[in-house]
Amino acid sequence: MKIRRRLWLRLAILIVTSLFAIPLLLYHLDDGQHRLKIYSRDSPRRNKRVDADYDVQDRPENAMRNPPLGIVDEGVNINNSTYSLTKHKAKTVFKQGVLGNYEPQEAKHSSLPGENGEPVYTSMSEKAQADSSIHEFGFNLVASDKISLERTIPDTRVDECKYWHYPSKLPTASVVIVFHNEGWSTLMRTVHSVINTSPAHLLKEVVMVDDMSDKPHLKYKLEEYIKQFNHKVKLYRNDKRQGLIRTRTLGAQYAVGDVIVFLDAHCECNRNWLVPLLARIAYDRKIMAVPIVESIDWDNFRYHPVYTTNHHRGIFEWGFLYKESKVPQKELDKRTHNSEPYWSPTHAGGLFAIDRKYFFELGGYDPGLQIWGGENFELSFKIWMCGGSIEWVPCSRVGHVYRNYMPYGFGKITSKIPxxxxxxxxxxxxxxxxxxxxxxxxxxxxxxxxxxxxxxxxxxxxxxxxxxxxxxxxxxxxxxxxxxFPPPPENKAWGEIHLKSGGSLCWDTYGQPPGGGPIGVSGCHHFGGNQLFRLNVQGQMAMGERCIDSGNGDTLHVQFCDIQPNGPWSWDEKTGLIMNKNRNSCVESGHDSRLHLKTCNEQVANQQWIIKMIWSWK
Structure with a gap:
């Protein structure tokens, strides 16, 4: 009888326990790809986007999947994600109206000029000093020196960004800043900005690497100044000039954080810029996460967004000049929120975050690349084609000073081409x-x-x-x-263009920008540059990414090329005439050394041209 009573008692306990356990079990059941939710009538229902494998290598070439964003929207799981560094779940949750867990408090304003990113102007009495600083540093350091090293800048994020809740466990970051003869206030404002806008427990260190500067303020003064940061800021120096690319690689080798974040030496970080980058890498360590780069004017240090409406991403033209273009609609349609990350073929190169171990698994930067240029494309192609991806992150924003010009050279270079x-x-x-x-x-x-x-x-x-x-x-x-940028057609002829009667004067753009003054002829130097032109089989006369046109007048100018690589030009190799078919006129060298359109006459010596191929390196 007692045995029977015990059995009934155990059965009753089991039944009661099951009544409470089954809903709980259903709520938490997770098979690694799908999460079973219990919805009330008021709960939003959205289609889930699920991608079990976010490895580019395994995607069908003709059936690209949507990029999984690891996002949870108002309690509805859109896509689970795994924190690859620690194996913890790395969920990013959007909660409308509820400030995100990493949203910072309002920053304190300084009484100095330039607060909230406002411009700072120099007076007429300061003009000579300002001009000198522009020549020395590429920007108006006199204006910069008036601004607090901890100035506030406007929060340019879309409002949605305030309501993202990021994983509590995120990888740590080493911010690498490479510099050479940088201005004091721009360099230290970058450092202060990183420290002031980054969660202390996630910012492992700021790694400063000096590429053999010779400015006095970057010697002992700098070493003493950074002591206030209690070893958070570390300074390394090259014993010989290495250039940007190789110095960044050295900085990555010095870094100890889980993630490397590269910044230029003249940046200002916006609110909560770091966490959205780390969250993407926590989701997938093979993502390069790129902040939206905003503009700080070189002359007055006004901070403002480059784009105010549409999302843009990095692309290129066939001479490998970096360009940005509106994000195609099909990429935007992969997202639920306007503030979510999106794919980009490439990036500008100066500012990005990448898993440190993954960076070196890729071989880092190609060690054969010298000084500066092309490293952004090399790393981008390598990431995309070998299994990774690049995302631009709208909720991460960093301002960057675009110099008026490059104020220094790179020492002795043995290459015979740029x-x-x-x-x-x-x-x-x-x-x-x-x-x-x-x-x-x-x-x-x-x-x-x-x-x-x-x-x-x-x-x-x-x-x-x-x-x-x-x-x-x-x-x-x-x-x-x-x-x-449609693929360029074959060239009919290319090289320097000079008169048959004498090869001492060549076509020359004089460095004129598109829409600038007229072009003409000057002494042939045989180095290409402003005297190197190409004429393709579809009639486009160009140099670099710029084209030759006469507009409505009769004088030749430099203009931006049309999208389609065609034009009105032809060259008769026998007579030497270079004709504009639209105007039924030919190019003639005038007494003013300018190039004009005149009535075609093959007997006129100043209309008889040779297009001669040149190789400055041979």
Whole structure:
């Protein structure tokens, strides 16, 4: 009887326990991809976007999936995510009207000029000093010195950004700042900005790397100043000039944080800029997370967004000049919220976050790249084609001073062509398919054949990691480049253009910008540059990304090229006439050394031109 009573008692306990446990079990059941939710009638229901494998390598080439954002919207799980560094769940939750868990308190305002990103102007009595600083640093340091090192800037994020709740466990960050002969106030404002806007427990360190500066204020004064940060700021110095690319690699080697965040030495970080970057990398360690880069004017240090309405992303033209373009609608449609991250084919290069171990698994920057230029494309192509992805993060915003001009050189350089073109050639020879390489060499014909230093290690990496083709990258990631910058046609002729009667005077743009003054002729120097032109088979006369046109007048000017790579120009190699078919006129060198459109006459010596190929490196 007692045994029977005990059995009934146990059964009753089991039944009662089950009544409470079953709903709880249903609520927490998680199979790694889907979470079973209990919804009330008032709960929002949205379709879930699920991607079990966010490895680019495994995506069908003709069926790209939406990028999983690991987002939880108002309690509805859109996509689970796994914190790859610690194996903790890394959920990012949007709660409308509830301030996010990392939202900072309102910053204290200074009484100094420039607060809230307002411009600071220099007086007439300061003009000479300001002009001198612009010549020395590339921006108005007199204006910068008036501004607090801890000034406030406007919160330019969309309002949604305030309501994202990020994982409590995030990777730590080492912010790497490379500098050479930087102005004091711009450099230290960057450091103060990083420290003041970053959660202390997530900011492992600020790594400053001096690329052999010779300014006195960057010596003992700097070493003493950073002591106030209690070892949070670390200073390393190169014993010889390395250039931006290699110095950044050194900074990454010095870093100890889980994530490396590269910043230029003249930046100001906006509110809660760091956490959204770390959250994306916590979701997937193979994501390069890029903040939205905003503008700080070089002359008065006004802080303002570059774009105020549409989202943009990084692309390129076939001479590998970096460009930005509106994000295609199909990319925006992958998101639920306007403030969510989105894919980008590339980035400007100066500001981004990447998992430190992943950076070195990729081989870091190609060690064959020199000084500056092309490293953004090299790393972007390597990430996308070898299994990673690049995202721009709208809730992370950083201001950047765009210099008026580059105020310093890079020491003795042995290359016979511009270093930036040599870097582009390395990127082209490693990452572009054969069909695409010709587009670059049509755009920059004078460098074709120049010897590229050993790229066997990069080609081996590409093979061993089974990286996808550049064609795949163009078709699936950078597809709008085809529309924005159609592949260039073959060149009919290229080189310097001089008169048949004498080769001492060549066409020269005089460095005129698009829409600037007229172009003309000057002494031939045989180095290309402003005297290197190309005429393609569709009638476009161009140099670099600029085209030659006469507008409505009869004088030749430099203009931005139309999207389609065609034009009105023809060259008769026999007679030497260069004709504008739209105007039924030919180019003639005038007594004023300008180039004019005149009635075609093959008997006029000043209309008889030779287009002669030149290789400055041969």
């Amino acid at each position: 270093i930036v073109l040599l870097n582009y050639m390395r990127v082209v020879e490693v990452w572009l398919d054969e069909d695409f390489k010709q587009y670059f060499y049509r755009r920059e014909p004078s460098v074709e054949g120049y010897p590229v230093t050993n790229i066997s290690d990069q080609l081996t990496f590409k093979k061993e990691h089974k990286c996808k083709s550049f064609s795949w990258f163009m078709d699936n990631i950078a597809y709008e480049v085809y529309d924005k």
